[in-house]
């Protein structure tokens with residue numbers, strides 16, 4: 001149980017862009033980055049969903 005939690009914490013130690021798959025570790029991981037440092041997308045944390053499209 002605890003092993004699972006630890007593994008999950010390590011896994012989310014950095015951020016991953018859903019748009020360009022870029023992965024990076026921010027200096028302050030408490031604070032969510034506004035944009036992806038690579039593609040500059042403000043929606044880097046949101047995967048493309050066809051249901052949202054109007």
Ligand SMILES: [Zn+2]
Nearest residue numbers: 017020036039
């Ligand atoms: Zn990106």
